[in-house]
Amino acid sequence: MSEATFRNGDAERTSNAGRFASKTVIYLLLIAWAIVCLFPIYWTITTSFKTAANVMKGSLIPWWDYTPAWLGWRSLGLSPETIGAESTVRDEFMKRFFNSAITAISSSSIAVVLGSLAAYGLSRFSYKFGFMRNSDISFFFLSQLILPPVVLALPFLVLYKQLALLDTRIGLILLYTLTVLPIVIWIMRDQFQSIPTELEEAALVDGLSIWGAFFQIILPIALPGMVAAFILSLVLTWNEYFFAALLTSTHANTLPVMVASQTGSQGISWWSMAALSFAAILPLIVIGILLERYLIKGMTAGAVK
Structure with missing residues (x-):
């Protein structure tokens, strides 16, 4: 060798x-x-x-x-020896859990539907609103996240009192939809911009309408991005505390408010707060594991064209 x-x-x-x-x-x-x-x-x-x-x-x-x-x-009435007995705390926990689930899922779903339609329009058509063009409108939506929630506290408190929306699920759903809508629009706009317009043009040549091309061609391709936007919206609305504590009192309280209530004059009940916190984040962990592949595809869409 x-x-x-x-x-x-x-x-x-x-x-x-x-x-x-x-x-x-x-x-x-x-x-x-x-x-x-x-x-x-x-x-x-x-x-x-x-x-x-x-x-x-x-x-x-x-x-x-x-x-x-x-x-x-x-x-919480969730230990092996108490799970079969009546428990006021467990009933309260379940009520808060369903309040969080209904408000978070409903607001996230509405935000994804409305945000996807708005993002599709911004990615495919040219708009003019005063001096604002498409990029300015998109940035305007995103800039709403800069506004601190405490600035909106008094206006929403007065408005909801006049509309009889205080301590209601529908009130939280409407507010949460508004808070996560800018994020959904921003994510989905990048998602739609990464899809070639030639696909829609070919669909139109084949006889589909604009809506037909959107639902049959574009929407299936953009599904991972929609799932990613939904998961992100779900996490944000599920964990939201400020408005839930401000606008609810008895009927529409959510889990974050219950977790924060574990502090009192006797100190912090760390074990109860930990059990509540884990019970609150467990659904998000399960959803994240089940939809991981959609989340990764959605968040990386448009990174490489």
């Missing part, structure tokens, strides 16, 4: 070792980042099984630092 062959073999081994080392570093960094991201969820779950003493000591590892107990779940 020649010396050149040995040199090529050494170079190949060195290259393989370098690639293996770089992949190892990347995977270690990803694992470390995953631990950082997942630790709050782990801490929340473990805290729901701690006693007051365990919480104050900062115990982290079950069966090593402390013995798990059902204290947090028992306070």
Whole structure:
């Protein structure tokens, strides 16, 4: 075997070792980042099984630092020994859960429908509103997110009182739709702009109307973006606290308001708050896992054309 062959073999081994080392570093960094991201969820779950003493000591590892107990779940009537008995707290939790689910899903669905139609128009047609053109109108929608919620508190409080929308689900649905609509429009506008207009032109030549081309050609392609916009809207509306605490009192209270109510004159009930928090984020975790592929496709659409 020649010396050149040995040199090529050494170079190949060195290259393989370098690639293996770089992949190892990347995977270690990803694992470390995953631990950082997942630790709050782990801490929340473990805290729901701690006693007051365990919480104050900062115990982290079950069966090593402390013995798990059902204290947090028992306070909600969701522990194994209380799940079959009547519980006022559990009934209240279920009411808040359904309030959050109905308002978040309804407002997110309405925002996706209206936002998709508005975004399609901004991506395909030219508009003129005073000095504003399409790009200005799109930025105007996005700029509404800059406005702090506290500025809108008094106007909405007075308006909802006049319209008898205080402490109602429909009131929260309308408000939440307005708050997430700019995000949906911005996401879907980029989604529609990444779809070639030649597809619609070919559909029109084949005899479809504009609406027919939209529903039969464009909408199926833009579905991942719509799902991504829906999930993002769902997360934002599900976790919203300020307006829910301001505009509701008894009938339409949501889960974030119930979580915040775990503080009192006796201190913070960490175990109850942890159990409530995990019960509140569990549906979002399940939805995120089930719709992960749509979320990734939707958020990366238009990045590469």
